Amino acid sequence: MIARRQVLGAGAALAIAGAARGQGSSRFGLTGRAVQGGVMTGTAPRGAGSLTFDGTPVPVAADGRFLIAFDRDAxxxxxxxxxxxxxxxxxxPGDWQIERLPTLPRISQPSAEFTRRRAPELARIAAARGSDSDSGGWRQRFIWPAKGRISGRFGSQRVYAGEPGAYHSGVDVARPTGAPVVAPADGVVILAAAAPFTLEGLLLMIDHxxxxxxxxxxxxxxxxxxxxxxxxxxLIGAVGATGRATGPHLHWGMKWRDxxxxPALLAGAM
Incomplete structure (x- = not known):
């Protein structure tokens, strides 16, 4: 695998230094990492009015605290x-693992049957993410929901004969089937699948x-x-291999809005 850090070199170091300078002089008391895939919290200045992040309104708690995050491709x-x-x-920039496979074609397109089954699953996931609780879990220092060998890193991606495949949207922790999974922070359960989804298998989602x-x-x-x-x-569940999985592991994915x-940037070293 080729790590993106090797390609970016000194440019990445300059960007990180610039982010650090911006954080140090922040009018919003920002803490966290201004990096692709990262999360920051801050405090809105008193009497400053509504808060926007890249033009989109950001909710602010009664004590002035708020949260922003940066997409993998921000x-x-x-x-x-x-x-x-x-x-x-x-x-x-993030440090992504990029694997180039110049002689292999990209995986074929999904069948009509898969697409038919997938549509209602995606609608249910979108509806769950559209809900909003008043949980204060976002304020906490997150913990790992399971501990073990990291078998898949967030942001990793394969490039098939010059055509990029979908990047890995979470972090994988290899554990045997039945190993406990705990809540990484306080929250409200917004989706608990009664039957396996085509890709995700038994899927559980928590709003923080x-x-x-x-x-x-x-x-x-x-x-x-x-x-x-x-x-x-x-305790919220147990590790398995349901859905599209080659072996038992926990895939932990996180989103802030879109x-x-x-997740590893929030949980820190295991």
């Missing part, structure tokens, strides 16, 4: 605005508030119900 610059105050954020949510794929069982509050560290983010 551009190098983002803008945070509150009334007459604004801040330009330099977004550092402020548009931040987690998805746990390929489970062998789910121990919580939709609408139930989950506390950090609470931005796909790297």
């Amino acid at each position: 551009g190098p610059i983002a803008r945070l605005v509150a009334g007459s105050l604004s801040e330009i954020i330099s977004v550092a 508030g402020m548009g931040l949510n987690s998805a746990f794929l390929h489970l062998s069982q789910i121990d919580v119900k939709e609408g139930q509050a989950a506390r950090q560290g609470q 931005a796909r983010i790297d």
